Amino acid sequence: MSAARLPVETPLAWRALRAWCYRQAKTWRTLVTMSLFYPTLYLAAIGVGLGSLVDHHLAGVASRASLGGVSDLAFVAPGLLAASAMQIGTQSATWPVFGAMRWDRTYASQLATPLRVVDVLVGHVGYIVVRLLATSVVFLAVIAAFGVVASPQAVLAVPAAVLTGAACATPLFALSATVETEVAFSPLQRLVVVPLFLFSGDFFPISRLPGWLQALAEATPLYHGVALCRGATLGRLDHWSMLGHLAYLVALGSVGLAAARRRFERRLAR
């Protein structure tokens, strides 16, 4: 009776992750359809529509040079990959986390089992990483199908996108575990996520922005995610600046995770 051994070996956080996946697997058809539909739609619109227009009008002149000598689609595609990872990351870390805390009390149910608070957190974050991984692989495949992948380095765009999404998600885990109502989430999407989407260098180089806005863009996670993803698909990862982008995202993700852990402990282990 006094022997304090865990009766079984599966890591506790893994059990939580597995449960989230099982839950999601019930709707996998919708998920696959959506993760194919979204990139195809965007790339078709940009590549066939907008991009050809831009390329056509500004071919060979200033635009090409500022895009680094690639087509508009090749420039935008990796940006959209990073942006989609950010959107998945922010969405999965707001309503679902708040809901698991307050509505379904999924976390409370998990804590009545061998799982600890840290397992509950890591399991949920891990599940979002799995989702990011799956959607990013599909997204990259679509990009490749559009013929704008320049190098085998492109496979590294997947971990880059996953990191981008995760780095956006963990600070929001902390926020969602703190707020008393979910009213802040809609403005967050509209006032933070959408501007990031538009101004973080995914559609056009931020060098086109006025100086102060440029500095602001450089301070946001999506800018660094876009830079990494683009470096990968265009085969330009061997630049020292990539380390800086990587360090930024790793730091944001880690600080977010630490904050989320404190918030989870405070709320769940009272």
Add this chain to the structure above:
Amino acid sequence: MLAEKLEKRFGDFVAVDGISFRIERGEVFGFLGPNGAGKTSTMRMVACMSPASGGTLLVRGMDPHRHGPAIRAGIGVVPQEDALDGELSVLDNLLVYGRYFDIPRRVARQRALELLDGAQLSGRSSARVESLSGGMRRRLTIARALISRPELLILDEPTTGLDPQARHLVWERLFQLRREGVTLVVTTHYMDEAEQLCDRLVVMERGRIVGEGSPRQLIRQHVTREVLEVRLDDGGYAGVIAALTSAGLADRCEVLADRLLCYGADGDEMLAELDRRRTELGRIELVSALVRRGSLEDVFLALTGRSLNE
């Protein structure tokens, strides 16, 4: 399970104020008390879901602080509000929960089907949880807590909010579990529930334990054998109290909002005495009178000085 001077504080608020108790294997142990007495806080500590602020606690012979996961592996918890997964089917709720305990899929499925049978939910296994009634949900939550075959089942107000029929179904299930040797720890604010279910119980009030024992012991210790309940239409209770105490028939009387409770060895004798003194008591008009056995309700009244009927 052993608790000594167990405490739970939230900031300045003391929810559980140094309680001690011991729960033996295989018994049904109850925490009886009004809302806000500290029952749920105690349950969460006992279930190793919430750290104690002070005192010592041993569950399944282990320290929750150091061996939380190992202890919880052998505990089933039925929370006050059913935290079922509304997006999953009845069966999947059990399967997912089983996976937290690392029960192999096939074993979990086998057990889940048995448990649904025991909970009289077999026909609903593929239904969504949202379509279930309150009683069904509660039985499903109990089934879920049993998927790991726990030796200890903790239930926080298992029948609160259920209709009488649903309550009886839950009780039936709990009696069955007791026969199977599962230790049950139950909180309740229902006297009848505590009286029917519990081998032993403690009465809690404002974070403290004010009484402890089997329902029968508690009644014997704190209440007389019989109780006379009197209702008068003009509320002239003082005369009745004086009459019964001077005759040495009532040990103690308790005035409630709607009736007077007279505690004594012989209720019929008290009633007869009132009848004999009818002329003397003159203007008193007896609306109704009832002689009954002493109950837990009376224990609670004696210990806390107030009624549980809110």
